[in-house]
Amino acid sequence: MPDSNTGLDLELLPGEDPAASDREDIELWLSVYQELAGFCDELLSRGSTQDNLPTLVAHRRRLRRRLAFWRRRELETRTGS
DSSP states (O other), rough: BOOOTOOSSSOOOOOOEEETTOOOOOOOHHHHHHHHHHHHHHHHHHHGGGGGHHHHHHHHHHHHHHHHHHHHHHHHHTTTO
């Protein structure tokens, strides 16, 4: 769930540092979240997750937020913002 004060998602993966500015770190987290979100999309498209649908949809939403965060981080480091 995003922190209302910072806008950051408080559910970070182990080793994830939102303050990272190293391009390799950012690319790693972009890759991790793209893969995880893609996996959730695949599960949802199979339609066999009806029992867990609300949980999976919420999890995918969180993964998409984290992916968007890392895309913004990448842009910030590229543009120096």
